[in-house]
Amino acid sequence: MNLDDFSDLIERPDGSVRRDAEERRERLLVPPGALGRLDELGEWLSAAQQSVPVKPVDRPRVVLFAGDHGVAELDVSGRAAGSTHQLVRAVLDGSSPVAVLARRFSVPVRVVDAGLDCDPELLPESVVRHRVRRGSGRIDVEDALTVEEAEQSVRLGMRIADEEADSGTDLVVLGDLSVGGTTAASTLIAALCGTDASVVTGRGGAGIDDLAWMRKCAAVRDALRRARPVLGDLLELLATVGGADLAATTGFLLQSAVRRMPVVLDGVVSAACALVAQRAAFRAPDWWLAGQVSGEPAQAKALDRMALTPLLDHGLTVGEGSGALLALPLVQAAAALAAELPERAREAGPEEEKAESESEGATA
Numbered sequence: 001m002n003l004d005d006f007s008d009l010i011e012r013p014d015g016s017v018r019r020d021a022e023e024r025r026e027r028l029l030v031p032p033g034a035l036g037r038l039d040e041l042g043e044w045l046s047a048a049q050q051s052v053p054v055k056p057v058d059r060p061r062v063v064l065f066a067g068d069h070g071v072a073e074l075d076v077s078g079r080a081a082g083s084t085h086q087l088v089r090a091v092l093d094g095s096s097p098v099a100v101l102a103r104r105f106s107v108p109v110r111v112v113d114a115g116l117d118c119d120p121e122l123l124p125e126s127v128v129r130h131r132v133r134r135g136s137g138r139i140d141v142e143d144a145l146t147v148e149e150a151e152q153s154v155r156l157g158m159r160i161a162d163e164e165a166d167s168g169t170d171l172v173v174l175g176d177l178s179v180g181g182t183t184a185a186s187t188l189i190a191a192l193c194g195t196d197a198s199v200v201t202g203r204g205g206a207g208i209d210d211l212a213w214m215r216k217c218a219a220v221r222d223a224l225r226r227a228r229p230v231l232g233d234l235l236e237l238l239a240t241v242g243g244a245d246l247a248a249t250t251g252f253l254l255q256s257a258v259r260r261m262p263v264v265l266d267g268v269v270s271a272a273c274a275l276v277a278q279r280a281a282f283r284a285p286d287w288w289l290a291g292q293v294s295g296e297p298a299q300a301k302a303l304d305r306m307a308l309t310p311l312l313d314h315g316l317t318v319g320e321g322s323g324a325l326l327a328l329p330l331v332q333a334a335a336a337l338a339a340e341l342p343e344r345a346r347e348a349g350p351e352e353e354k355a356e357s358e359s360e361g362a363t364a
């Protein structure tokens with residue numbers, strides 16, 4: 001498998017539909033520009049859907065890839081290594097932030113175990129049956145995955161994207177459940193942007209103290225050293241310093257773009273996977289929105305590289321798709337405005353005036 005093959009499979013959202021949407025916008029009673037960024041959001045959705053007026057976004061779904069990261073053993077996370085299954089439980093039992101928001105917005109949530117480090121008996125079969133391996137390796141000293149496992153993970157993500165597209169999901173809110181995942185994500189972003197560990201390393205979801213931040217920086221620095229030699233092969237990069245959940249998310253993003261399914265990105269983990277996917281297929285980011293800036297420096301760097309401007313800036317760092325889900329009502333609002341605001345009553349253009357005066361002359 002070569003991720004670069006996706007480049008030929010991914011098209012841009014339809015440019016001529018976009019122009020039709022812009023022309024419709026010009027005919028609305030509401031003055032040009034008066035809806036701010038919601039105008040371009042509506043036009044982007046039109047192009048993605050190939051539909052003017054834009055269709056309502058009424059089959060959205062939250063998709064969360066879950067995995068544990070061996071690097072969390074270094075105490076670089078506010079959470080215990082191997083404890084991601086607890087986050088998964090809280091999503092499933094409705095007590096986590098994303099579960100509360102999903103209930104409020106009536107959006108179904110799907111959790112996919114790509115690489116949790118827990119007894120599969122602890123979680124429902126529907127979640128664990130996709131697992132590629134139990135936990136990903138400690139990226140500062142060993143590979144996260146074998147290349148075969150990386151490929152299996154990418155294929156898992158592709159399969160989930162196909163299932164969602166086939167079942168009529170019209171927009172995906174993408175997130176992650178991954179203790180230690182921001183260390184891997186920061187490494188991927190630093191490697192692909194050619195920057196330093198200290199530039200990308202943030203404080204993670206649970207907020208870590210200065211000593212933990214220094215340990216995290218050192219872990220990213222060591223992992224970066226292992227990443228640089230394999231930068232030319234994206235699958236190998238995901239195997240070396242990614243993880244099963246990150247590789248699955250990358251495959252999901254690529255196949256979603258193939259299937260013309262728009263995706264809202266969440267925090268630094270989805271941004272890192274998006275950056276890997278962009279390297280494989282430069283048109284892929286045209287299918288994505290950035291939901292929220294979380295405050296992680298690596299996320300800002302990745303979004304900037306992809307020229308994605310986040311819809312919100314609310315500083316949510318819990319991950320699990322919550323920042324992206326918060327932006328969903330904005331997307332739905334843009335769709336409703338673009339579709340439902342009335343057009344001006346048609347004024348007679350110069351051509352029609354001429355035709356009218358000619359026909360008047362003929363009857364006189």
Ligand SMILES: O=C(O)c1ccc[n+]([C@@H]2O[C@H](COP(=O)([O-])O)[C@@H](O)[C@H]2O)c1
Nearest residue numbers: 077178180181182204205267268294319
């Ligand atoms: O969205 C972000 O930028 C963000 C920043 C820090 C942490 N998180 C979330 O917090 C979880 C734990 O991450 P970590 O790397 O701090 O163990 C994981 O699911 C992340 O998605 C998310």
Ligand SMILES: Cc1cc2nc[nH]c2cc1C
Nearest residue numbers: 040041044285286288289
């Ligand atoms: C205008 C616009 C351009 C984009 N490019 C990628 N995602 C996008 C989303 C919007 C809304």
